[in-house]
Amino acid sequence: xxxxxxxxxxxxxxxxTWLRESESPFAFYFILLFHTFGLALLVGANxxxxxxxxxxxxxxxxxxxxxxxxxxxxxxxxxxxTGVFLVIAYPTxxxxxxxxxxxxxxxxxxxxxxQRLKNSVFNESGLxxxxxxARGAALAKWSLFLWFAAITAGRLLAYTYKYLTYPS
Amino acid sequence: MNFAHLHLLLNxxxxxxTIVGLGLFLISLMGQKNDDxxxxxxxxxxxxxxxxxxxxxxxxxxxGAIRKSPGVSEDLIVRHQGAAMLALLFMEITxxxxxxxxxxxxxxxxxxxxxWGLSAVLLFSFITVGxxxxxxxxxxxIRHPEIGTGQxxxxxxxxxxxxxxxxxxxxxxxxxxxxxxxxxxxxMDLHFVGLxxxxxxxxxxxxxxxxxxxxxxxxxxHEFVPWAMVGFGLNLVTGVLAFTGMAAYYTYDWxxxxxxxxxxxxxxxxxxxxxxxxxxxxxxxxxGENAPPLAKFIAGTSMVLWFLVITLGRYIQSFSDxxxxxx
Numbered sequence: 001x002x003x004x005x006x007x008x009x010x011x012x013x014x015x016x017t018w019l020r021e022s023e024s025p026f027a028f029y030f031i032l033l034f035h036t037f038g039l040a041l042l043v044g045a046n047x048x049x050x051x052x053x054x055x056x057x058x059x060x061x062x063x064x065x066x067x068x069x070x071x072x073x074x075x076x077x078x079x080x081x082t083g084v085f086l087v088i089a090y091p092t093x094x095x096x097x098x099x100x101x102x103x104x105x106x107x108x109x110x111x112x113x114x115q116r117l118k119n120s121v122f123n124e125s126g127l128x129x130x131x132x133x134a135r136g137a138a139l140a141k142w143s144l145f146l147w148f149a150a151i152t153a154g155r156l157l158a159y160t161y162k163y164l165t166y167p168s
Numbered sequence: 169m170n171f172a173h174l175h176l177l178l179n180x181x182x183x184x185x186t187i188v189g190l191g192l193f194l195i196s197l198m199g200q201k202n203d204d205x206x207x208x209x210x211x212x213x214x215x216x217x218x219x220x221x222x223x224x225x226x227x228x229x230x231x232g233a234i235r236k237s238p239g240v241s242e243d244l245i246v247r248h249q250g251a252a253m254l255a256l257l258f259m260e261i262t263x264x265x266x267x268x269x270x271x272x273x274x275x276x277x278x279x280x281x282x283x284w285g286l287s288a289v290l291l292f293s294f295i296t297v298g299x300x301x302x303x304x305x306x307x308x309x310i311r312h313p314e315i316g317t318g319q320x321x322x323x324x325x326x327x328x329x330x331x332x333x334x335x336x337x338x339x340x341x342x343x344x345x346x347x348x349x350x351x352x353x354x355x356m357d358l359h360f361v362g363l364x365x366x367x368x369x370x371x372x373x374x375x376x377x378x379x380x381x382x383x384x385x386x387x388x389x390h391e392f393v394p395w396a397m398v399g400f401g402l403n404l405v406t407g408v409l410a411f412t413g414m415a416a417y418y419t420y421d422w423x424x425x426x427x428x429x430x431x432x433x434x435x436x437x438x439x440x441x442x443x444x445x446x447x448x449x450x451x452x453x454x455x456g457e458n459a460p461p462l463a464k465f466i467a468g469t470s471m472v473l474w475f476l477v478i479t480l481g482r483y484i485q486s487f488s489d490x491x492x493x494x495x
Contacts, residue, residue: 025486033482039360040478044368051395059388061455067381068372148361155357159349 003096008166010091019089020165028089035082039154042075043147046114050143053121053136062132066122072114092166099160103153110146113139170493171229171419179227179307182220182259183300189213190293197290206286207273210266211439213293217263218435221408222428224256228415233493240310248306250335253412255299260404262292267397302331338412345413352413359406365399367474377450377459377467386453423487427480434473441466 010016019028045068052060087094094100121127121136193209196202227249234240269285346352369392376384411418418424441447446463453459459467 025483029483029486033479036360036363036478036482037475040364040367040371043364044366044371047365047368048372048392051392056395057388057391059391060384064381064383147364151360151364152357155353155360158356159353 003092003163003166007092007095010088011166013088016088016091019085031082031085031089035079035086038075038078038082039151040075041071042079043151045069045071045075046110046143046147049117050140053117053133053140055133062129063122066118069114069118069122076111090164092163093161094157096163097157097161099153099156103150103157106146106150106153110143110150113143113146117143170233171226172233175223175226175230178219178223179304182216182223182255183304185212185216185219186259186262186293186297186300189216190297193289193293197286203273207270210270210289213266213289214263214270215435215439217259217266218432220256220259221404222432224252224408225411225419225428227252228419229493232416232419234311244306244310246338247332247335248303248310249338250332251299251303251306253338253341254331254335255296255303256408258292258296258299260408262289262296264401265289265292271394299331302328342413342415345409352410355406355410359403359410362399362402362406363478366396366403367399367478369393369396369399370470370474374467374471377463378471379458379464382457383455385455386450386459390451417488418484420489420491421484421487422490423480423483425491427477427484430473430476430480434470434477437466437470437473441470 011020019031022028049065049068051057052062052065117136117139121132121139124132124135127135189209189212191209192205192212196206196209231245231249235242235245265285265288269283269289272283272285345355372381373386373389373392373396375381376386376389441463444462444466446460446466450459450463
């Protein structure tokens with residue numbers, strides 16, 4: 001069964017063709033670069049908060065870590081934006097791959113976990129450090145697992161696709 | 169300048185450097201314990217562990233430069249490569265234990281009387297010095313007929329026979345790395361996980377020194393540094409394995425070599441942080457306190473260079489085949 005035709009329509013647009021075929025260093029690899037920057041910010045900041053909640057570097061006061069959530073959202077916004085461009089560059093490759101939907105589901109869960117963590121641990125005033133850690137530990141473990149899974153699913157996109165471009 | 173030049177330029181450092189490091193280290197353990205000398209020895213090992221990787225990487229291009237020349241024996245090159253792989257393994261283990269020992273010897277950590285890291289360094293640095301000597305000897309055999317025995321085939325007698333048993337075959341090793349795309353995908357996956365761990369921990373420390381989230385005191389934040397080293401170690405291992413799997417692909421790539429250069433600069437930056445007093449100047453900063461300019465400069469440099477490493481790493485693929493000497 002051939003992939004749906006709209007994939008070919010996207011692929012034939014000027015933007016998609018340029019992103020995919022341009023020799024310019026500011027085409028596909030530039031988008032991919034910022035997708036990696038976003039990963040570093042989003043997952044890096046999450047890792048630090050999770051590790052602290054699990055008892056590492058206990059001397060760091062928890063409350064100011066709330067500021068790291070802003071960095072997480074900057075990373076997320078970067079990756080959502082660059083992600084759209086990456087899909088536009090290779091719509092058939094991406095949207096016919098089951099791993100892409102798995103990755104989206106994992107990221108949705110991970111971001112949900114991130115917000116739950118912020119609301120139940122960092123937005124509750126009057127919680128003691130112990131109280132914050134007790135509430136956050138389980139969420140932090142989920143967060144670590146989900147971000148690891150998200151990176152893995154993302155990496156696997158390069159190895160699991162069926163079509164690179166629309167089959168002619 | 170070609171890869172043969174570069175290889176000759178780099179390859180003496182780990183051989184002689186480990187001997188110097190071991191000398192400093194042994195003297196520091198004798199008589200009155202000399203902490204500064206011991207630190208100098210450990211820092212030398214860590215630095216050599218970094219430079220040895222470059223020496224190892226440059227060997228592939230050097231091989232390409234001379235393999236087809238008359239009088240060069242492929243057997244001898246392969247033996248030298250196997251010896252280099254084994255020596256590199258022990259060099260990296262020595263470097264890793266040196267960093268552990270350096271970390272544990274911090275005054276503020278109340279060092280335990282028995283620093284097991286030091287014993288490990290002693291053991292592994294001895295082995296490394298021996299293996300490095302063999303790398304140098306087997307390397308010299310390739311191109312120095314005036315000192316050699318005129319041999320064309322790899323020597324397999326005496327002690328070298330025993331050591332040779334542990335030396336991997338470069339071709340078989342490369343095959344092993346690339347045999348399964350899932351193994352490759354797994355290595356790349358870990359490379360990105362290491363990246364996130366490294367940037368998250370080092371990035372937070374840098375940002376704090378630069379003035380972000382000033383309510384966080386620096387001393388406890390510094391406890392993330394071992395986690396940064398875990399991230400770096402993960403990427404060093406997966407990176408070196410990937411290189412051995414597709415050595416020619418990385419060797420003739422400008423982005424790859426620039427990335428290695430920037431990683432070396434980051435090594436210098438870490439040295440600057442801990443050895444110029446910048447670390448002492450921020451170690452006791454409490455909530456709301458400002459870091460002095462030198463520490464801020466080093467933190468900013470670290471930030472810029474790490475993002476440059478990511479950038480160059482990302483462009484390796486599109487810069488493949490951009491170096492055309494002796495291909």
